[in-house]
Amino acid sequence: xxxxxxxxxxxxxxxxxxxxxxxxxxxxxxxxxxxxxxxxxxxxxxxxxxxxxxxxxxxxxxxxxxxxxxxxxxxxxxxxxxxxxxxxxxxxxxxxxxxxxxxxxxxxxxxxxxxxxxxxxxxxxxxxxxxxxxxxxxxxxxxxxxxxxxxxxxxxxxxxxxxxxxxxxxxxxxxxxxxxxxxxxxxxxxxxxxxxxxxxxxxx
Amino acid sequence: xxxxxxxxxxxxxxxxxxxxxxxxxxxxxxxxxxxxxxxxxxxxxxxxxxxxxxxxxxxxxxxxxxxxxxxxxxxxxxxxxxxxxxxxxxxxxxxxxxxxxxxxxxxxxxxxxxxxxxxxxxxxxxxxxxxxxxxxxxxxxxxxxxxxxxxxxxxxxxxxxxxxxxxxxxxxxxxxxxxxxxxxxxxxxxxxxxxxxxxxxxxxxxxxxxxxxxxxx
Numbered sequence: 001x002x003x004x005x006x007x008x009x010x011x012x013x014x015x016x017x018x019x020x021x022x023x024x025x026x027x028x029x030x031x032x033x034x035x036x037x038x039x040x041x042x043x044x045x046x047x048x049x050x051x052x053x054x055x056x057x058x059x060x061x062x063x064x065x066x067x068x069x070x071x072x073x074x075x076x077x078x079x080x081x082x083x084x085x086x087x088x089x090x091x092x093x094x095x096x097x098x099x100x101x102x103x104x105x106x107x108x109x110x111x112x113x114x115x116x117x118x119x120x121x122x123x124x125x126x127x128x129x130x131x132x133x134x135x136x137x138x139x140x141x142x143x144x145x146x147x148x149x150x151x152x153x154x155x156x157x158x159x160x161x162x163x164x165x166x167x168x169x170x171x172x173x174x175x176x177x178x179x180x181x182x183x184x185x186x187x188x189x190x191x192x193x194x195x196x197x198x199x200x201x202x203x204x
Numbered sequence: 205x206x207x208x209x210x211x212x213x214x215x216x217x218x219x220x221x222x223x224x225x226x227x228x229x230x231x232x233x234x235x236x237x238x239x240x241x242x243x244x245x246x247x248x249x250x251x252x253x254x255x256x257x258x259x260x261x262x263x264x265x266x267x268x269x270x271x272x273x274x275x276x277x278x279x280x281x282x283x284x285x286x287x288x289x290x291x292x293x294x295x296x297x298x299x300x301x302x303x304x305x306x307x308x309x310x311x312x313x314x315x316x317x318x319x320x321x322x323x324x325x326x327x328x329x330x331x332x333x334x335x336x337x338x339x340x341x342x343x344x345x346x347x348x349x350x351x352x353x354x355x356x357x358x359x360x361x362x363x364x365x366x367x368x369x370x371x372x373x374x375x376x377x378x379x380x381x382x383x384x385x386x387x388x389x390x391x392x393x394x395x396x397x398x399x400x401x402x403x404x405x406x407x408x409x410x411x412x413x414x415x416x417x418x419x420x421x
Binding site for chain 2: 038118122142143147188192194
């Protein structure tokens with residue numbers, strides 16, 4: 001089955017491991033193709049690819065507004081802190097989002113109010129921040145043996161609960177050295193309907 | 205730690221606010237249940253309900269499931285079968301080694317569902333334990349490889365949102381009559397609720413140990 005790569009892959013060609021790059025078309029087994037498409041590493045010929053509309057946009061923190069390769073020019077990027085678009089992705093300009101998954105993330109906001117990847121499957125809030133951070137967080141969260149989210153890639157729907165969450169998140173960022181705890185505390189306080197995503201949504 | 209006497213839901217009057225539910229079908233499951241209950245009573249004095257398909261003389265059974273031979277559909281019907289406002293569901297092959305209050309506290313604070321992520325999250329292992337049709341339906345429905353949840357330990361509060369979720373879970377489970385986790389994911393993505401994710405210590409870890417698969421006969 002033919003797929004167009006959205007990420008670099010090493011594929012065996014005539015017995016030799018060959019590097020293929022984003023944009024390359026390659027023929028692989030259906031199983032491999034399905035797995036890559038569903039994890040955002042490739043797209044099929046029938047898919048519209050990375051389709052975005054003007055309801056969607058990215059709010060970038062810091063000075064970066066340039067998206068990596070496949071995304072460049074496909075979606076609006078602004079600097080700021082607020083829920084600027086009907087479906088907003090808060091992006092920490094430092095990390096590389098999986099391009100094929102961004103459209104998926106925006107579409108999740110049809111049903112969910114917030115969507116964000118987990119930070120780790122094993123690292124807990126009890127291991128984050130300094131002692132002061134953890135003591136403060138524990139007064140809200142009650143128990144820190146809970147999973148952390150990756151605050152660097154957060155999809156938010158512009159609705160009352162989404163706006164309230166973002167406002168609280170911004171407030172808590174000033175209260176914690178470790179921003180992961182700030183995000184988690186805001187989440188616990190506001191309780192938006194959040195879709196937790198696999199850690200692989202952020203390339204590490 | 206003083207041992208607490210197990211209280212079964214049939215012994216209670218109006219005290220149905222919080223409680224713990226097991227589903228135990230078959231002799232092996234009942235054997236595992238005994239071990240789980242023994243561990244639970246060291247850490248919790250909450251009432252317990254055991255749902256079985258037939259009367260069981262040793263435990264005060266008050267929940268007899270109409271779903272003969274189908275323990276998994278019973279799990280998707282927990283919202284109807286649990287007498288509690290806030291329920292902790294435990295697989296019978298769990299062993300309790302610490303307080304289970306964390307989930308009830310999160311429900312009290314406003315969450316609908318408290319659960320852990322599965323230990324297997326590798327894409328190549330995605331829903332490895334369910335049938336291929338069930339897995340394909342889940343992939344097609346969601347359109348991406350979602351976070352897998354472990355439905356052997358979870359807390360839930362009865363409200364409109366969770367009623368919709370459980371109703372959809374039953375519908376999804378009935379499509380393939382297989383394991384419950386693919387069905388749960390499809391249901392959750394159609395009927396999202398407020399979820400609080402706990403660390404693995406609460407399912408397959410130091411607080412709630414999980415001897416996966418031991419209950420199957």
